[in-house]
Amino acid sequence: xxxxxxxxxxxxxxxxxxxxxxxxxxxxxxxxxxxxxxxxxxxxxxxxxxxxxxxxxxxxxxxxxxxxxxxxxxxxxxxxxxxxxxxxxxxxxxxxxxxxxxxxxxxxxxxxxxxxxxxxxxxxxxxxxxxxxxxxxxxxxxxxxxxxxxxxxxxxxxxxxxxxxxxxxxxxxxxxxxxxxxxxxxxxxxxxxxxxxxxxxxxxxxxxxxxxxxxxxxxxxxxxxxxxxxxxxxxxxxxxxxxxxxxxxxxxxxxxxxxxxxxxxxxxxxxxxxxxxxxxxxxxxxxxxxxxxxxxxxxxxxxxxxxxxxxxxxxxxxxxxxxxxxxxxxxxxxxxxxxxxxxxxxxxxxxxxxxxxxxxxxxxxxxxxxxxxxxxxxxxxxxxxxxxxxxxxxxxxxxxxxxxxxxxxxxxxxxxxxxxxxxxxxxxxxxxxxxxxxxxxxxxxxxxxxxxxxxxxxxxxxxxxxxxxxxxxxxxxxxxxxxxxxxxxxxxxxxxxxxxxxxxxxxxxxxxxxxxxxxxxxxx
Amino acid sequence: xxxxxxxxxxxxxxxxxxxxxxxxxxxxxxxxxxxxxxxxxxxxxxxxxxxxxxxxxxxxxxxxxxxxxxxxxxxxxxxxxxxxxxxxxxxxxxxxxxxxxxxxxxxxxxxxxxxxxxxxxxxxxx
Numbered sequence: 001x002x003x004x005x006x007x008x009x010x011x012x013x014x015x016x017x018x019x020x021x022x023x024x025x026x027x028x029x030x031x032x033x034x035x036x037x038x039x040x041x042x043x044x045x046x047x048x049x050x051x052x053x054x055x056x057x058x059x060x061x062x063x064x065x066x067x068x069x070x071x072x073x074x075x076x077x078x079x080x081x082x083x084x085x086x087x088x089x090x091x092x093x094x095x096x097x098x099x100x101x102x103x104x105x106x107x108x109x110x111x112x113x114x115x116x117x118x119x120x121x122x123x124x125x126x127x128x129x130x131x132x133x134x135x136x137x138x139x140x141x142x143x144x145x146x147x148x149x150x151x152x153x154x155x156x157x158x159x160x161x162x163x164x165x166x167x168x169x170x171x172x173x174x175x176x177x178x179x180x181x182x183x184x185x186x187x188x189x190x191x192x193x194x195x196x197x198x199x200x201x202x203x204x205x206x207x208x209x210x211x212x213x214x215x216x217x218x219x220x221x222x223x224x225x226x227x228x229x230x231x232x233x234x235x236x237x238x239x240x241x242x243x244x245x246x247x248x249x250x251x252x253x254x255x256x257x258x259x260x261x262x263x264x265x266x267x268x269x270x271x272x273x274x275x276x277x278x279x280x281x282x283x284x285x286x287x288x289x290x291x292x293x294x295x296x297x298x299x300x301x302x303x304x305x306x307x308x309x310x311x312x313x314x315x316x317x318x319x320x321x322x323x324x325x326x327x328x329x330x331x332x333x334x335x336x337x338x339x340x341x342x343x344x345x346x347x348x349x350x351x352x353x354x355x356x357x358x359x360x361x362x363x364x365x366x367x368x369x370x371x372x373x374x375x376x377x378x379x380x381x382x383x384x385x386x387x388x389x390x391x392x393x394x395x396x397x398x399x400x401x402x403x404x405x406x407x408x409x410x411x412x413x414x415x416x417x418x419x420x421x422x423x424x425x426x427x428x429x430x431x432x433x434x435x436x437x438x439x440x441x442x443x444x445x446x447x448x449x450x451x452x453x454x455x456x457x458x459x460x461x462x463x464x465x466x467x468x469x470x471x472x473x474x475x476x477x478x479x480x481x482x483x484x485x486x487x488x489x490x491x492x493x494x495x496x497x498x499x500x501x502x503x504x505x506x507x508x509x510x511x512x513x514x515x516x517x518x519x520x521x522x523x524x
Numbered sequence: 525x526x527x528x529x530x531x532x533x534x535x536x537x538x539x540x541x542x543x544x545x546x547x548x549x550x551x552x553x554x555x556x557x558x559x560x561x562x563x564x565x566x567x568x569x570x571x572x573x574x575x576x577x578x579x580x581x582x583x584x585x586x587x588x589x590x591x592x593x594x595x596x597x598x599x600x601x602x603x604x605x606x607x608x609x610x611x612x613x614x615x616x617x618x619x620x621x622x623x624x625x626x627x628x629x630x631x632x633x634x635x636x637x638x639x640x641x642x643x644x645x646x647x648x649x650x
Contacts, residue, residue, distance in 0.1 A: 301608050305630035306539040312632045313543055325546075332539055380581065 035271060038248040042263055048255040050227065057219045061212070068208045075201050082194045085137055088130055089190060093183040095123035099153075100176045107169060117157045123179075124150050138186045149179045230259045237266065244475065246274040281476065285405070291412065295376040296347045303336040303343070310336070346373050358484065360395040360507045361403065363439060367426060370407045377412070382420040385411075388427040396437050396504035398484050403504075406477040406488075407441070410500050413473060414443035416464070417498075430506070436486065437506055442499040448492040456490055529644055530571075533557045534564040534578040534590055535606060544577075547633035553640065561585025565593040572598040575643050577636070579606045580614060588621060595622050602643035604636075 102116035162168035432438035580587035
């Protein structure tokens with residue numbers, strides 16, 4: 001069965017469950033259990049609420065800058081330390097420079113030997129007093145090397161009169177330049193390091209800001225998308241419910257959040273809606289039946305009156321009545337009683353709360369029965385009902401009681417819109433759609449404009465004044481036909497009239513094989 | 525007692541016409557029966573009746589049409605409406621239009637007779 005929407009009835013909605021027609025006591029045990037299970041499944045999931053997400057997001061946006069700030073502070077503290085050491089190292093270097101200058105003077109002019117010694121000793125003092133610091137910065141081996149050179153230098157300076165003057169000079173120069181170079185090296189090195197660290201404190205926060213910006217956009221986007229996804233899902237749910245599908249919301253994710261509470265509340269609301277809907281359906285059915293029953297009761301008046309008049313005359317007969325008249329009257333009594341029997345049987349056939357049953361149906365009989373039941377209503381409204389039965393009528397797949405409800409609804413609707421002397425024509429054809437029998441109920445009424453026609457199958461939509469009609473008839477009828485595998489279509493032209501077409505699947509099951517439910521009427 | 529009052533009876537049920545004609549003639553009325561409204565209305569144009577008894581709802585013509593035709597035919601005519609179910613609004617409408625009385629189906633011939641007698645008394649008073 002292709003699940004296509006009908007072109008002439010746009011905006012098709014899922015029909016109410018067919019179970020609503022069976023049970024008047026309410027939804028079945030299974031339905032209730034399923035709804036309870038759905039609620040339970042919704043509740044029993046680990047929670048990952050939107051509030052949690054927001055807190056997480058804000059925490060990240062707070063913690064990251066905090067970390068970066070602490071890091072910067074740490075780096076700057078290190079820089080501070082290094083600068084302090086640089087001062088020290090620079091002092092040391094300067095002392096050595098001075099010592100070397102005076103050394104040069106001495107070698108050139110023989111003066112300032114004491115000055116050289118003084119400065120070298122100052123350097124040594126600095127080194128000894130800050131031994132730990134030096135060690136931690138330049139390392140044990142470099143420190144030892146520096147100290148060795150310095151000690152050697154001082155020793156050389158202390159030698160009053162060296163034996164080998166040239167060797168003495170070259171050793172002095174050697175140690176001197178080695179010391180100086182070392183000192184210079186690590187000053188430069190330290191300065192480079194400080195520059196590197198400062199550079200880092202400049203660049204890292206900038207990069208961090210960019211990263212934070214990107215992160216914020218991502219987080220906000222994901223959060224917004226997550227919320228929108230849930231909102232869209234709920235839009236879908238409310239649309240589904242609005243179209244008459246009262247099945248509960250079931251979990252689609254592995255965790256629960258604030259939307260879960262919303263879902264639980266909606267499920268509760270839908271259960272109420274469902275309850276009310278069933279009551280409405282039931283009252284609608286009762287109202288339809290009430291109309292039928294009223295019509296039939298009225299119809300019964302005539303045979304009853306005939307019986308009463310005839311029997312009264314027989315009763316009052318003082319013996320002067322002709323035997324032939326008597327016989328005629330007795331015959332009339334029997335005939336009218338039979339008539340009553342037929343009328344009641346017809347009603348019982350459709351009013352009985354029998355098990356709905358899908359079977360092969362002969363539409364000829366069904367339509368005849370319905371039109372007979374509604375004969376009185378039709379007569380009262382002075383409308384003409386014409387049924388064009390073709391020679392051959394294929395058997396269709398359907399449910400007698402439910403389809404009876406559908407056609408009753410269609411004919412009563414037509415009666416509502418037709419003025420006196422209006423006409424209803426019921427016709428059949430098999431050309432409408434392959435594999436289906438089309439039963440057309442056409443009225444010569446005012447027709448419907450497009451915007452009404454598109455809503456005509458909506459539950460609770462009605463053009464009748466307040467209080468008259470619940471607007472359920474057509475949506476229920478459509479649901480019935482749909483559930484039986486058929487389609488209910490409408491076409492209308494303003495000023496000309498409206499045609500409702502019931503498409504029913506043609507079956508290969510002969511109609512006399514499946515047993516009929518309810519008492520069949522005795523005759524035509 | 526009834527002095528052969530002319531009664532017109534209009535009802536689309538054949539048995540009603542037959543039985544009531546028999547019964548009313550026994551009571552001494554002169555009864556013309558019609559099984560539909562249109563010929564009855566036609567006849568009213570030509571003849572006048574003392575009492576007209578008509579069903580309210582018939583296939584071709586409304587009982588109210590017959591009522592109107594009867595009043596037009598002769599203002600003294602007493603018109604009795606037979607109702608299928610006594611609805612207040614129909615009663616009111618017919619009353620406004622000049623009906624004399626109602627009788628609801630189903631009824632016994634005696635009951636109609638009583639009503640006819642009342643109508644006859646009304647006619648006598650003039």
